[in-house]
Amino acid sequence: MGSTTKNSKRVAPRKEVSPIHVSYLTSLDDFAKIAKNCEIVEASSSGLLLLIKRDDLIPMALRKNLNLDCLVGDRVFMHLEDMNLEVSGVITRTQLLGKKGFYVAVDYSDEAPEYWRECLMDLLPTPGELE
Template sequence: MGSPNSNRRVAPRKEVSPIHVSYLTSLDDFAKIAKNCEIVEASSSGLLMLVRREDLIPAQLRKNLNLDVLVGDRVFMHLEELNIEISGVITRTQLTGKKGFHIAVDYSDDAPEYWRECLMDLLPAPGELD
C-alpha cells in the first residue's frame, strides 16, 4: 500500500474554459503570490493554474525560472466567475516557457468530496462560455 499522497493523481482531469483567479495568496502570512491567473485544468482533488511571469507579485519569484520554493505553501484563491474562494496546498510548479508557469493546488484536504465533485460539474468545459 502506498503513502497517503500516492492516490492524489487518480482523479480524472477536466480541461476547463479558462477561469479567472483574481489572486493567489499565502495563508501563512497573507502575502499575495500572484494576480490574474487562469485555471486551465481541474480535477476533484485540485486545480492547475497558468501564471504569467509578470503576474507574480514578489520580485524574487518574477526573476526566477523555478517556483519550487512555493511547493507545500498553504494558499487561497478567488475564482472570479464563480465568486468563491478556495484554499489548498501548492503541490507542484513547472516553467512553461514564454507562457509563464503552471502551479498545481491540491484542495482535497480542505473540502468534502461531494463539494469537490459539485465544483467539477460547475467548471465550464472549453467553448461552454463562448
C-alpha cells in the first residue's frame, strides 16, 4: 500500500464514552482559552472527539461562526476535570452540529506514548458504566 500519511485512515478503533467533562480547551500557541465546559463523547488511543456548545466557545468571533475550521492545526491542551488530567494535542477537524454545537477532534498521538494512550482508553468509562 505504500507510505501512510497522517490523514490516510484511522488506525485506532473508536470507543463511545460516558461524557467526560473538560473544564477548558486552551491554545498552546498563545494560551488563550478556546472553550469551557465541553465534553469528550468519543475516544481512541490516538484522539478525542469533543462536543462544544456554541455558548461555551469563549472568543466571540468563534461563537458567531458556522464553522471552526480556523482551529484546525492548532496545538491545544485540555483539562479533564473528573480525572484531574491534562491532555495536549492538535485539532484535526471540526463539524457543525446545528443547534447542538460543534464536534472538535483532537489528535494526541504525537503528544503521549502509546502505552499511556492505551491505558487512558481503558480508564475512560463507557456509557452506563458509572450509573
